[in-house]
Amino acid sequence: MSLEKFIKEHKTAFDDQVMPDxxxxxxxxxLKKELHHSNPLKRLRVIKYVxxxxxxxxxxxxGYLYNQNQxxxxxxxxNLMLALxxxxxxxxxxxxxxxxxxxxxxxxxxxxxLNAFFKILKENSDANSKIAVIDALLKFPNNQNVRSxxxxxxxxxxxxLVQLKLIKSVAVLREKRAxxxxxxxxxxxxxLPLVKGNASAxxxxxxx
Amino acid sequence: MQVYLMxxxxxxxxxxxxxxxxxxxxxxxxxxxxxxxxxxxxxxxxLNLGPWLKRIVINCSLDFLRQKKKLGWLQESYELPETxxxxxxxxxxxxxxxxxxxxxxxxxxKYRIIIVLYLIEDYSxxxxxxxxxxxxxxxxxxxxxxxxLLKQQLQSKLIx
Numbered sequence: 001m002s003l004e005k006f007i008k009e010h011k012t013a014f015d016d017q018v019m020p021d022x023x024x025x026x027x028x029x030x031l032k033k034e035l036h037h038s039n040p041l042k043r044l045r046v047i048k049y050v051x052x053x054x055x056x057x058x059x060x061x062x063g064y065l066y067n068q069n070q071x072x073x074x075x076x077x078x079n080l081m082l083a084l085x086x087x088x089x090x091x092x093x094x095x096x097x098x099x100x101x102x103x104x105x106x107x108x109x110x111x112x113x114l115n116a117f118f119k120i121l122k123e124n125s126d127a128n129s130k131i132a133v134i135d136a137l138l139k140f141p142n143n144q145n146v147r148s149x150x151x152x153x154x155x156x157x158x159x160x161l162v163q164l165k166l167i168k169s170v171a172v173l174r175e176k177r178a179x180x181x182x183x184x185x186x187x188x189x190x191x192l193p194l195v196k197g198n199a200s201a202x203x204x205x206x207x208x
Numbered sequence: 209m210q211v212y213l214m215x216x217x218x219x220x221x222x223x224x225x226x227x228x229x230x231x232x233x234x235x236x237x238x239x240x241x242x243x244x245x246x247x248x249x250x251x252x253x254x255l256n257l258g259p260w261l262k263r264i265v266i267n268c269s270l271d272f273l274r275q276k277k278k279l280g281w282l283q284e285s286y287e288l289p290e291t292x293x294x295x296x297x298x299x300x301x302x303x304x305x306x307x308x309x310x311x312x313x314x315x316x317x318k319y320r321i322i323i324v325l326y327l328i329e330d331y332s333x334x335x336x337x338x339x340x341x342x343x344x345x346x347x348x349x350x351x352x353x354x355x356x357l358l359k360q361q362l363q364s365k366l367i368x
Binding site: 001003004006007008010011013014015016017018019020023024026027028030031034035054089090091094095098126128131132 | 209212213216217218220221224225230234237238241242245246274275302303305308309316327328353355356357358359360361362363364
């Protein structure tokens with residue numbers, strides 16, 4: 001059963017917390033007070049002030065972040081790299097990859113980060129980490145180093161899920177240099193039929 | 209008070225899943241009931257009372273986190289293009305509710321809240337996007353990521 005289906009089917013089992021009985025009296029008292037003496041104008045004012053305060057806070061934060069200098073940026077980068085290096089479990093690594101992807105969503109690629117990602121692709125990492133790394137790398141389609149490393153990974157990868165992801169990536173990049181690697185996958189007896197099928201389809205597309 | 213007694217536990221569970229603090233969740237449930245009673249005239253049919261109360265408590269819980277500045281990640285959530293596919297890698301795992309609950313609670317807020325709203329509270333990706341002020345594509349991606357992390361956690365438990 002898929003995780004999604006399991007959670008949806010066992011939804012009621014997730015409701016196992018109970019409100020303590022003693023706070024019912026508190027609520028009863030509060031309800032009487034609120035419903036009989038509620039002051040909408042005052043509440044509105046409070047909400048208004050909270051909203052203004054929240055807005056100021058947001059603007060101040062955005063302004064602060066916007067003015068971060070180069071040193072601070074490098075510090076962020078180093079902290080992200082540290083989290084990635086120190087990740088001891090697959091879950092921690094995946095979280096670190098996602099955090100880096102988010103951080104560099106609207107920024108130029110960073111050489112150190114890219115190299116760390118290439119390393120994950122080359123190492124015997126878990127499939128989910130590799131798939132996340134490929135997604136992150138695809139944010140930089142014009143970077144030649146990224147393109148070359150994805151092609152190289154396609155030649156070395158043996159995990160079917162990652163192979164499929166790489167084939168789709170190469171299709172997005174329309175990389176003709178991937179032709180020999182695709183041919184190799186098609187001829188490899190160990191390749192799954194689904195992987196071979198995708199590789200053949202892409203090869204046909206690239207040869208058009 | 210009858211309505212309160214009938215729905216308090218259900219709303220408490222909803223709020224606790226979002227806020228993850230017993231005291232704050234209790235206060236939020238009370239806030240939600242007060243808000244609901246003040247706006248009871250807006251309820252179109254008694255049959256919708258449960259879902260209507262649930263919506264109010266979800267709004268109140270998210271508002272609470274906003275006020276406590278615990279939804280800072282919303283500002284950091286960029287509009288992600290829909291490139292991340294949902295490749296299901298662990299269909300053969302047998303799950304247990306307790307373990308799944310624990311795994312959900314270890315997720316970062318940006319993944320946990322979206323997973324909870326989508327899978328347990330039956331919100332659509334669009335509704336979550338509207339509620340959190342995010343693009344629908346971003347919600348979809350965060351959801352896929354959250355699910356991958358969740359599976360990763362559950363799978364590592366099996367290995368250990």
